Amino acid sequence: MTLVNTSVHNPWRDPVRLWSFFGLFSYFLIPWQGLEYGVFDATPDEFFVAYGWSSINSSTIALAAFIACLIRPWHSWQKAPIIDGTISAFAGVAIFFVATVTKEPLGYGAALQIFALGGILSMALARRGFIQGDPFMTGSVLFIIVAIAIFVFFPVSTVFSKVLFAKDGSFTPDLFFDNLFSFGIGRTVWNSLRMALTVGVATTILGLTFSLFVTRVTKRFHGAIRIFSILPIITPPFVIGLSLILIFGRNGSVNDVLLMLFGDGGIFIGAGQDGWFERSPYIYGFWGIFLAQTLSFTPISFMLLVGMVSSINPALEEASLTMRSSDWQTFRYVTIPLLRPGIANAFLLAVIASLADFGNPLVLGGDYDVLATEIYFSIVGAQLDYPRAATLGIILLFFSLVSFTIQRQWIGKKSYVTVTGKGVGGTFQALPRGIVWGCTIIVVIWVIFTTMLYGSILLGGFVVNWGADYTLTLSHYEELWTRGFGYGAWPSFLTTLGFAAVGAPLTAMVGLLIAYVTTRKQFFGRNVVDFGAMICFAIPGTVIGISYVIAFNTAPILMTGSAVIIVISFVFRNMPVGIRTGISALAQIDPSLEEASLTQRASSIRTIFSIVLPLMRPALISAMVFSFVKSMTTVSAIIFLVTADTQVATTYILGRVEDGDYGQSISYGSVLIVSMLAVIILIDKLVGKSRTERTKV
Amino acid sequence: MHKYFKYGVVVAAAAIAGSFNPSTTNAAGRLAIYCSMQGDWCQLASERFGKQFDVKVSMTRNGSGSTYAKILAEKDNPKGDIWYGGTLDPHSQAGVNDLLVSYKSPLLSEIGKPYQNPATSQKNHSTGIYVGILGFSVNTEMLKQAGLAMPKCWADLTKPEFKGHVQVASPQSSGTAYTATATFAQLWGEDKAFDYFKSLHKNISQYTKSGSAPGKNAARGEVMIGIGFLHDHAKEKAKGFPIELVAPCEGTGYEIGGMSIIKGARNLDNAKKFVDWALSKEGQEVAAEVSAFQVPTNVNADVPKEAIRLENVKLINYDFIVYGSEEKRKGLIDRWVKEVKPLER
Secondary structure, rough: OOOOOOOOOHHOHHHHHHHHHHHHHHHHOOOOOOOOOOOOOOOOHHHHOOOHHHHOOOOHHHHHHHHHHHOOOOOOOOOOHHHHHHHHHHHHHHHHHHHHHHHHOOOHHHHHHHHHHHHHHHHHHHHOHHHHHHHHHHHHHHHHHHHHHHHHHHHHHHHHHHHOOOOOOEEHHHHHHHHHHHOOHHHHHHHHHHHHHHHHHHHHHHHHHHHHHHHHHHHOOOOOOOHHHHHHHHHHHHHHHEEEEEEEHOOOOOHHHHHHOOOOOOOOOOOOOOOOOOOOOOOOOOOHHHHHHHHHHHHHHHHHHHHHHHOOOOHHHHHHHHHHOOOHHHHHHHHHHHHHHHHHHHHHHHHHHHHHHOHHHHHHHHOOOOOHHHHHHHOOOOOOOOOHHHHHHHHHHHHHHHHHHHHHHHHHOOOOOOOOOOOOOOOOOOHHHHHHHHHHHHHHHHHHHHHHHHHHHHHHHHHOOOOOOOEEEEEHHHHHHHHHOOOOOHHHHHHHHHHHHHHHHHHHHHHHHHHHHHHHOOOOOOHHHHHHHHHHHHHHHHHHHHHHHHHOOOOOOOOOOOOHHHHHHHHHHHHHHHHHHHHHHHHHOOHHHHHHHHHHHOOOOHHHHHHOOOHHHHHHHHHHHHHHHHHHHHHOOOOOOOOOOOOOOOOOOOOOOHHOOOOHHHHHHHHHHHHHHHHHHHHHHHHOOOOOOOOOO | HHHHHHOOOOOHHOOOOOOHOOOOOOOOOOOEEEEEEOHHHHHHHHHHHHHOOEEEEEEEEEEEHHHHHHHHOOOOOOOOEEEEEEEEHHHHHHHHOEEOOOOOHHHHHHHHHHOOOOOOOOOEEEEEEEEEEEEEEEEEHHHHHOOOOOOOOOOHHHHHHHHOOOOEOOOOOOOHHHHHHHHHHHHOOOHOOOOOOHHOOOEEEEEEEOOOHHHHHOOOOOOOEEEEEHHHHHHHHHOOEEEEEEEOOOOOOOOOEEEEEEEEOOOOHHHHHHHHHHHHHHHHEEEEEEEEOOOOOEEEOOOOOOOOHHOOOEEEEOHHHOOOHHHHHHHHHHHHHHOOOOOOO
């Protein structure tokens, strides 16, 4: 192992000093404390008080640390990094401790200066040989660990402590077991599991089908299929539920048509005759949720699998066929096994997503109770019961932990590398006929189904009242969009766009960075990082929301009511998809490509930007697109976090749904759908196709 | 307008910087409302009050359960000033848990006696701003198709011909359904109430999560009979759905919409001003403008013609103090979960 050469000719250009200078700079310029009324509305007095130098407070610790590291009398000592590291680590911990005691809300200045302290610490650690002496990677790992600790473990543990401690603070573990064995929980758990496994199987099969179809069967409908498969995730959860009711409800279109054809005196029955069709019962319950979740999560599987399917090296299939296996054998024993990590990931994600899904069971669940809605109703229902909510949350977490472990074991340690530095030749071979036909039929059914669904959403916004009054009207749209930017749907719409636009690149970058360090680098706490990120995905948004409110409503990290907390909740909730996509993509890229770059003395930053990122472009794009649309359609995680100034589209729609205003909800929904579709197409056009993506010519 | 200018440019970075910390306010001349009524009502009332008193109002709408959870979570550093609307019970619990401020508005004299200080704590934490009557709605088209007679009483709903045709929310998740449970308990005594629930259970098609869902489902023909608050149903009816509202013959319970000032409110004076305004005749008549058909508690306020008038209904003497308490509540809900929910249908 060689240490990276960090000795610089001019000692004042040592990175530690540069970081210290940066820290001092922000100490004097940027307010240390958070401003109660925001940067733009604060008075000069409030600004003055918020500056670290206006009084002695926690920022004085940072000041001392920076001055020490800038003067650095120990610069030429052999053990200088140990001193740097100790000072910065100690300062960071001390700041949090002092701020907690004195109840100082930390603001932008504090964030920047803690970042600078992190810079010094990673420099020091790298000089001691941490992660092959690579300061950038060390810094990234440090950043990830701190971020996950603050924004995942800390809030989640706050909520779970509710079940372990009684109101007066005494330790009461028996409360958990009381709740665990209390009445009705067993059935809820079984309901959730049954749903998750069924949905997992269905979405994985469908996702694989679509991936095969668009890459291997035909390229003709590529664009249309892509749009159709993406539609369900760009649709706010309530809207899918509502349109399913409009179509399959007892009074919905399907029932109406069937009744007209086969009901009493129907067209195929004859006037006056008894028909053999009666209104089918209710869609609410298992099948309603199943349908809605399958529609919502299939695109996730599709996005995960399509990158994988299109970057399989055709030479492997060619080799199999050359050695006289049949096309079925090739498909079964070469293609599918190569897709195993993708399939496992897709299944796992669908299971976890189904367990945590909240919007669909809320609208369509009827009395089919699942864990996620039960948690929600334990908090906001007829009885506020944190211990029960926390108990259910722990059960849910347990199951996602189990699926996480299973998935890890299953992928195993086999090599799935198909993108190597070696030249690749060949084109894709035809799939077995049966597969081609199967894919085509499923895709056609899906297309018809989705057309109906979205047709009803679009039309629903233009009729007075679906189910009662089908007169065409524009009033829903006028009410929402023509009363000026300060009224109707505009404020929430623009706010949502802003949040999603900031959140998406952050999510993708953090997610892929985590994927990179956890798959490519060995360091202490690797699995903890991976697991922490998974927790965010596994826990239902409502619990995340309430835990953020409880954890971040007091100093030192006071963020409730701000826009930042909403963006952060987006980032940490959607990040797992970025990580999973990244891991799948990285599993296919031969590490020797990066090693080649590193041995030629390119820095790790340069390697990432010129080798890894270009190869991972499809993954990067799909992670970004996914987190953008996901942010725009999230509701459960932020329902407790929004305020009047940070109202977002989904909470606005939920309000309309609760008021029974289906017309306005659905018309807002269609505007959201159309605008997100536009964004996706735009991104596709701008970023273009990656060179690693190969489709049948 | 200027407030949304920065969003208009969609320079999202600015949006974030602009509100890193709690929303943009200068303590004087501001009011943060947590509102638990229908959205347009909240919106209109906030606009009206803000304009009239030159106060910059920020309003957050959330169900009463969510709002209670939020206020409880924020108790060390309250962000809201006033909790406007929503069923009384969570207000009561908030009062008992010391999350509210006592305030006796000078306008209390105009408010009906039972609604002046209805909350469990009995410390003038909350005031009633409207009354909503429990009942059920019948989809007349479905009733005609099935050739059944119009149900008029609670007892009618347990008749075998209505099997699979009745919906009510689950008391576990809905305050509306809890009001129904408490109403039955006060009508007939607890044991008989559960006997009634057990026989009603055979006719239930599904227990919904939300209290307003059965009414909406009845309006849209998803189910024939929906139990819930009649003002919700009146709104559906006004939209043109074929339903008829029934205030049951045995007598029925009702909900009070609460209004409370949150403890630690940063704009206490404005919050008091708001309470006075919301109790006044004009403050209460806002409801009818957004077709909210609850009955106003101010005796001088006009009752909308779509609303069920209190004098035409046999109301029980609903005991909000006993049935609003946490123990009673938990007891009744647990009993429902154990005795009624698992039964075969």
